[in-house]
Amino acid sequence: MMAMSKKMLEHEPSEIELLLPWHAAGTLNPRDARCVEEALARDPALARQYAAIQEEYAETIGLNESLGAPSARAMQKLFAAIDAEPARKPSASRNLSARITGFFAGLSPRTLAWAGSLGALVLLLQAGVIGAVLVKNQPAAFQTASLSTNEPITRALGPEAPPRALVRFAPDARVADITALLDSYQASIVDTRGGLFRLQFGNKAMPKDEVASLMSKLQGEKIVSLAVATP
């Protein structure tokens, strides 16, 4: 019994062996095809079997091709049967994607190209109109960077943008002193980076001369080592 089972197992084809016909027909997925190629390269017996399969493959195609084609009678019979079928109403339940696919499939390449160009033109016009509306309604004025020795480079954030400054406090400044200074200037810390504090003063915009005056006053404080107006 054991011997019989062993004999049966010996004749059991391997998975790679089973896949050889599909490899010959080129219908394996890339992963399986790679496995078969590797096995063929290292196993001469498998390669011999594959050569036999390639013969079978070629002759099966030859045999089928020799079977010829049906006569015109088959087509006539088919369309006579179709004519005898009850008239078909377009299906209301036909899904949307099928209808869209069918619609585009029915258009000629030239029509599709024209439709594409027209669509692009419409999009361009639409972008132009939206851009024009946005520019017209823009409340804030933007000033681009330019070389000016008289005025600091500033950007108006809007009608109520309060002044801001980058401030570095003296190394010996105590927290209590800093807090007191912030209170006296009605300032708040909005950002901090590398020992520099970005402070905002009050909640209202200030004229430029007031900002300059504020900066010089701030610069004069004992615990402030640097104060620069900033957007």
Place this chain on the structure above:
Amino acid sequence: MSATQAASDDVLIARIAQGDRLAMQVLYGRHHVRVFRFGVRLVRDEQVAEDLISEVFLEVWRQAGKFEGRSAVSTWLLAITRFKALSALRRRKDVELDDEAANAIEDASDDPEVAVQKKDTSQALRKCLTGLSPEHREIVDLVYYHEKSVEEVAEIVGIPENTVKTRLFYARKKLAELLKAAGVERGWP
């Protein structure tokens, strides 16, 4: 079959579902020869196979609206062909005779021997391919000629994928035995 043609077949089926005769003509023109040859190999009679393809494409006309595109249209067509062929064989009531005929060919008929005498292995192979049982014939054709994957053959024949693989292996072994009986040695098995 290319992916483009497969996608285009799907569009044709969608149009056929709407009653488009022109789409039917295109689909017929594209697939009728392969359907016919598959039918001939199954029923072994050209007249019956011709009737078969009319029935197959009429079924497509009727069922196109139900086609969900889960498999390729060509796979669907071959599955319908197989079903219709088996029905036709049952109607002929001579399916047993067909098997007997197949067995007769398996018994190393003279033709392969003659072919071998002429050192024509190719002819012998074709004769032996014809001599395979219907079950083995259809699987060989589906894989080699119709270039169907393991999954597609499983769908057409209605058997598990592992059975598809082993059935083709044993079809090939049978073919080798037929060839050996006819005096053709190919080094396998």
